[in-house]
Amino acid sequence: MKVGDLVSLEARAFVPARDFELSKRFYEALGFELEWSSAELAGFRRGTSAFLLQNFHVPACTGNFMMHLLVERVDDWWRHAASVAAAFGIRVEEPRDQPWGMRDFPLVDPSGVLWRIAQPIVD
Secondary structure (H helix, E strand, O other): OOOOHHOOOOOEEEEOOOOHHHHHHHHHHHOEEEEEEOOEEEEEEOOOOOEEEEEOOOHHHHHHHHHHOOOOHHHHHHHHHHHHHHHOOOOOOOOOOOOOOOEEEEEOOOOOEEEEEEEEEEO
16 A cells, blocks of 8 residues: 555544533534534534544643634634633634734633634735
8 A cells, every 4th residue: 555545534633621511612602513522522513624622631731732723704703703702701812914824813712722713815
């Protein structure tokens, strides 16, 4: 068998949760579908984007854990995320055009995981 014959179906990050139930509610409110859940792990999906939420948290590592979500209409996502963030008592900054060709905004989840939600800047 050659490497070219190997098929990859999906890559999913394991996102840490300090409060597993709170994080599940947060991600559902943000618009992710809870596909399944056990006591230790939950699968979330929105369209072709997916991740695994784990009932595990190491504070020293969470501060360096980041996710990137590429979306359409980032300003609409920001308005929705801002209302969700307010309901969960967390902060979200307004979208800005970035020098790397994205318009994005940072969102920090209830466990301290940084999400950058972005769309490409089209000239």
